[in-house]
Amino acid sequence: MNKIIFFAHLRDRVGEESVTKDAGGKTIAELKQLLSEEYALKLDSVMAALNEEFASDDEVIKDGDTVAFIPPVSGG
Helix, strand or coil, X not given: CEEEEECCHHHHHHCCCEEEECCCCCEHHHHHHHXXXXXXXXXXXXXXXXXXXXXXXXXXXXXXXXXXXXXXXXXX
């Protein structure tokens, strides 16, 4: 199983700070697609971190990994 953490407006949309999913063997892109469908999220411009290190969409998630999704930040 994998812990999936959401930041900022993604947390509000999901309704929880984190969820647990079986994402082992999936790529970050595949997990984004799954979460987009399940929670109606727009994740194409969102950064992903795998075990606290930024990760590309083609990285493969292993069982027990923690994945975080971080939306772009803007401000002045």
